[in-house]
Amino acid sequence: MPKQIAIYGKGGIGKSSTASNVAAACADEGYRVTIIGCDPKSDSSITLLRGRRIPTIMDLMREGIDIREEDIVFNGYKGVKCVEIGGPEPGIGCAGRGIIVAISLLKKISSAIEDTDLVIYDVPGDIVCGGFVAPVKKGLVNEAYVLTSGEYMPLYAANNICKGLARLEMTLNGVICNSRGALNEEKIVSEFSKEIGSQLLAFIPKDVLVQTCERDGFSVIENAPDSDIAAVYRKLARSIMGKRDGKIPVPLDDKRLRELTRI
Amino acid sequence: MPLKKEKEPLIMHPRPSSIVAALYTLRDLDTDVVILHGPPGCSFKHARLLEEDGMRVVTTSLDESGFVFGGHDVLVEVLEKVIERFNPRRIGIVGTCASMIIGEELHEAVTQVQPDVPVIEVEVHAGYRDNTKGVVMALESALASGIISEAEFERQKALLKEATMVEKRHGAASKEYLEPNRGDLKYKVAGRLLELIKQGKKGLNILNAKKETAFMFADINLAVAEVAQKLNAGSNIINMANLDDNVGLPKNRRNALEIKGDLKEKGFKIHHIIGGLDEYPVAGNTADRIIGEKYKDYDFAVISGVPHALPMDNIKNMELFSITNGPRQVVPLKEMGHTHVVVEIDLHPKTLGVSHIVESEFGATLRELAKDA
Numbered sequence: 001m002p003k004q005i006a007i008y009g010k011g012g013i014g015k016s017s018t019a020s021n022v023a024a025a026c027a028d029e030g031y032r033v034t035i036i037g038c039d040p041k042s043d044s045s046i047t048l049l050r051g052r053r054i055p056t057i058m059d060l061m062r063e064g065i066d067i068r069e070e071d072i073v074f075n076g077y078k079g080v081k082c083v084e085i086g087g088p089e090p091g092i093g094c095a096g097r098g099i100i101v102a103i104s105l106l107k108k109i110s111s112a113i114e115d116t117d118l119v120i121y122d123v124p125g126d127i128v129c130g131g132f133v134a135p136v137k138k139g140l141v142n143e144a145y146v147l148t149s150g151e152y153m154p155l156y157a158a159n160n161i162c163k164g165l166a167r168l169e170m171t172l173n174g175v176i177c178n179s180r181g182a183l184n185e186e187k188i189v190s191e192f193s194k195e196i197g198s199q200l201l202a203f204i205p206k207d208v209l210v211q212t213c214e215r216d217g218f219s220v221i222e223n224a225p226d227s228d229i230a231a232v233y234r235k236l237a238r239s240i241m242g243k244r245d246g247k248i249p250v251p252l253d254d255k256r257l258r259e260l261t262r263i
Numbered sequence: 264m265p266l267k268k269e270k271e272p273l274i275m276h277p278r279p280s281s282i283v284a285a286l287y288t289l290r291d292l293d294t295d296v297v298i299l300h301g302p303p304g305c306s307f308k309h310a311r312l313l314e315e316d317g318m319r320v321v322t323t324s325l326d327e328s329g330f331v332f333g334g335h336d337v338l339v340e341v342l343e344k345v346i347e348r349f350n351p352r353r354i355g356i357v358g359t360c361a362s363m364i365i366g367e368e369l370h371e372a373v374t375q376v377q378p379d380v381p382v383i384e385v386e387v388h389a390g391y392r393d394n395t396k397g398v399v400m401a402l403e404s405a406l407a408s409g410i411i412s413e414a415e416f417e418r419q420k421a422l423l424k425e426a427t428m429v430e431k432r433h434g435a436a437s438k439e440y441l442e443p444n445r446g447d448l449k450y451k452v453a454g455r456l457l458e459l460i461k462q463g464k465k466g467l468n469i470l471n472a473k474k475e476t477a478f479m480f481a482d483i484n485l486a487v488a489e490v491a492q493k494l495n496a497g498s499n500i501i502n503m504a505n506l507d508d509n510v511g512l513p514k515n516r517r518n519a520l521e522i523k524g525d526l527k528e529k530g531f532k533i534h535h536i537i538g539g540l541d542e543y544p545v546a547g548n549t550a551d552r553i554i555g556e557k558y559k560d561y562d563f564a565v566i567s568g569v570p571h572a573l574p575m576d577n578i579k580n581m582e583l584f585s586i587t588n589g590p591r592q593v594v595p596l597k598e599m600g601h602t603h604v605v606v607e608i609d610l611h612p613k614t615l616g617v618s619h620i621v622e623s624e625f626g627a628t629l630r631e632l633a634k635d636a
């Protein structure tokens with residue numbers, strides 16, 4: 001059974017860039033990796049494919065195509081299998097339903113989520129409806145991670161995600177801090193992790209390389225393999241691939257959350 | 264390059280729903296209570312009709328806030344209440360567009376409640392092009408819970424594929440828009456049929472009906488045989504029927520036996536069994552083969568039930584009297600070359616909750632006209 005993980009966190013906090021860098025780092029270590037973009041804006045795999053946009057499952061479905069595996073599963077950096085679910089433009093239709101339909105099609109026609117070592121589900125920031133937790137509900141995710149900075153709002157979102165996980169009786173396998181340069185950030189997130197019953201796995205500094213590589217269509221692992229930031233992602237990747245038991249998180253109350261960010 | 268499927272043409276007239284198809288399938292599987300997880304009005308008319316057949320249908324009555332906040336809790340509540348109130352031996356839970364779009368997991372409620380009777384979960388909505396999809400989904404779930412065998416499942420699946428093809432070729436899915444039509448006047452058609460019988464013409468009398476609709480369609484074939492007998496032309500008529508009671512789901516076998524019992528009592532002899540009650544999509548082929556071998560030179564044929572499932576090869580030179588219950592089936596049948604097409608309007612509801620043949624309008628007309636003959 002592969003490790004099947006999902007990274008949750010506030011919108012724009014860095015989930016997709018963390019996911020693709022971790023995917024690339026794991027591929028470097030020789031693992032077989034699959035990344036499933038569950039975001040209608042389909043931006044999860046682009047830095048693994050040298051900036052290339054692949055057709056999304058929902059686009060092909062809409063065109064009435066008899067979808068085969070090779071139409072939707074693409075090999076990216078070092079053989080990372082990339083899939084984008086896609087979906088409607090903001091404000092139209094129902095993206096959540098798209099995820100449900102696409103996931104069940106993928107399960108049926110492809111072994112990419114079974115015959116592999118690591119599957120990463122890259123979900124959009126806000127779990128707005130049932131569809132976005134379909135991978136969890138359908139039993140396709142066995143480890144969840146929360147990505148946050150040390151600021152109040154991202155932590156507030158992280159805490160909310162913990163509420164959702166607890167309700168789904170889903171375990172949390174670790175917290176990742178993606179720094180936005182707030183004061184005392186590592187300490188705050190580390191304390192938060194402890195209090196919800198988890199642990200801080202990595203502190204990713206803010207580094208402009210992430211953005212410049214991204215703009216050129218690369219992960220830092222591929223384009224800046226010797227950089228400090230690449231080393232951080234590598235360490236995180238190793239830590240994720242290592243065996244660790246998760247725990248159902250215990251969310252904090254808002255008062256405690258505010259106190260925490262005042263440190 | 265991805266293979267582009269030939270895009271299926273748009274069909275505008277309303278057609279049978281996959282949700283309803285799943286409901287009927289659960290009934291055939293002897294399910295006691297079905298929970299429709301969705302809005303209170305969903306599939307109302309059929310849910311009500313199915314109660315005539317002894318299957319309870321209840322709804323979780325999702326409302327606006329259910330759509331927004333999800334319906335898990337109410338599904339759990341209804342499931343618990345159903346167990347408590349009806350003490351069922353077999354439960355079904357059927358999805359609807361509303362619950363499926365918001366991503367409800369039917370199984371979650373079952374895991375939580377842990378009923379000690381089998382639960383057939385069908386995650387279906389009404390947005391499938393062919394309603395047979397609802398049947399397949401219900402059967403898949405019945406297979407998963409060990410209620411039907413793999414062999415029966417494969418048999419049903421093959422039949423459904425044929426049923427879908429029959430509708431595509433000459434049925435409800437054959438055109439972008441089909442005008443509903445009341446068909447030819449029963450009085451006139453019955454008159455013409457009597458004339459042929461009186462003239463001593465040789466005729467085929469074929470029942471090829473879908474499941475319980477045979478309770479009424481059989482009455483037409485019975486009437487034909489009766490009037491022929493009365494006019495001393497009984498030996499000119501060959502009867503065929505899809506009333507094999509050794510195939511299909513429990514209810515279909517039961518119904519075939521009941522109808523055969525009634526026919527026998529009335530002295531109706533079935534010369535050829537052409538299949539079971541669920542074999543209407545393929546029984547026509549069996550009939551076609553028999554006709555080709557023995558009755559090619561017959562003058563007319565009465566075909567009740569699903570006349571468009573009978574290949575035209577061996578009957579195209581006969582005068583055809585077809586009886587359907589679909590007002591949208593009239594035009595396609597005429598186009599196929601059926602001379603007379605009669606519609607038994609609202610037939611299906613009258614065949615629910617019955618165990619004996621039900622009088623048909625066309626049968627009654629025929630018998631009445633024969634009185635003065």
Ligand SMILES: Nc1ncnc2c1ncn2[C@@H]1O[C@H](COP(=O)(O)OP(=O)(O)OP(=O)(O)O)[C@@H](O)[C@H]1O
Nearest residue numbers: 011012013014015016017124125205206207210211
């Ligand atoms: N450690 C970092 N240093 C510098 N920039 C970063 C870092 N992590 C992420 N970014 C940048 O932040 C932006 C948002 O990141 P990303 O798209 O990964 O967020 P997301 O959480 O996936 O967003 P969404 O919720 O919209 O899917 C990107 O431009 C990315 O390059």
Ligand code: SF4
Nearest residue numbers: 301305359360361389
């Ligand atoms: S739209 Fe779907 S859920 Fe709503 S009433 Fe019709 S069949 Fe039922």
Ligand SMILES: [Mg+2]
Nearest residue numbers: 015016039124
């Ligand atoms: Mg993203």
